[in-house]
Amino acid sequence: MSIAVPVIPYPVNLLQDEKKLYQFLCACQETSTGNGNSPIISVTQKIKPLDPLRVLKAIAASYPFHFYWESRRKDEAILSYGVATSLTLNATDRFTKAQQFIERVKRRITKVGESLNATPLLLCYFTFFDSTDSYSKVFPSANVVLPQFQIIKKQNEYFLNINILIQPEQNLFPILETIVQHQDFLQMLDKSHNLEYEKSNIVNPVNYKIYPSANFKDSVTSALKSIELNQFSKIVLAHALDVISRESFQVVDCLKNLRQRHPDCYIFSVSNNYGCSFIGASPERLISIENNQLETDALAGSAPRGKTPAEDTILAQKLLRSEKERREHQAVSEFITQQLLNLGLFPHQSPLKLLKLSNIQHLWTPIYAQLNSSIHPLEIISKLHPTPAVAGVPTHVACEQIRQYESFNRLLYAAPIGWVDFQGNSEFIVGIRSALIQNNHARLYAGAGIVAGSDPEKELAEIQLKFQALLKALL
């Protein structure tokens, strides 16, 4: 849904002109009434090319909250840090509440400068289960953030977006100082380094211990019995691997590794006030909306990559021909298509193809639909999450069983992470191939779809392959 946000075509150099900026802030403050409805000024300007990961490295210690997102395929990256305003909640109607919050924020925003129509982006991340299923203080079940600072890379263009909440009676000088200091900081970064972030020469944490959680194969065997008894037809069982290192993990270095190793995935990181960062390299797009065109992926059914092109082709052909893998995949494409139909849309499926990643390949069906502008991205998310690529069929039975089998809280694993703008554009991924990092502790997650005909041994091999994606980036 797109509500027009007022745009003031203020001088493009507003951020460079302290006096004009101060006058502008004062003018905005005069309109501020408080009552939780203070105006928000959103200033965007073009900046020189700068690797957002380098900025993340520089700000990470000062800003507990950051959100990093990168798609090499689209040549896009977003780094957000600091909080202008946010919503965190634990509620069953979390997607609706998040949507309402976004609409309220939108009404309070005045945009300055016109260099990027899409800004500001609101960041949204949800836990896998809603609050009635599992409650966590670390990551509440819904989180929406309008960040204070945002660096956005769109192909060859780079933008800085600053969002300022103006309270009545507030002293505006500290705000002004923060903005000015930030400009200086970006300029200093610009002069002092290469364009791309280079990893620090920190010695890899070689001393580590791995503590796998409960026995995965036993869970698969037990789930297969329930499938035989027709209690459900598919379940996605996950496994957690705790890695304890002697040194703290370097989140930005891990992201750099993920970027290099998984160029076809979305690289992401979300941090919180508890010093936790949820990072990953996900191949799975939940939704992407651009100019009312919706794209979503059915991604399920896996095989390793071959060591030689010939072996790779054999594995790919085997995957494409496997009745069991296709059934596992079809559960996802059918679910997505049905949910989109339920929303009154007319989805169109591409023919089945393969998504070849550096260490694994998947069956992949892109699905498209034309949207009308009255449908909000979060309404679509609420209908799609969790797809049978991460839960099972039927959804509610599979989710109940997941809670029985898995001894850990999924938190953000396999959950929707993404952004929406104020023009109805949006992109969300599914937080798989991921790890939760806190100092020297990393919890890695990986899951596999179980259907009739699954082999516990092979499913274990599959999740071990998936763990490798993160393990190699961490160690």
Ligand SMILES: C=C(O[C@H]1C=CC=C(C(=O)O)[C@@H]1O)C(=O)O
């Ligand atoms: C649940 C995960 O992967 C899903 C996505 C692609 C292929 C999958 C599979 O073949 O089982 C899973 O459905 C995971 O990586 O943790």
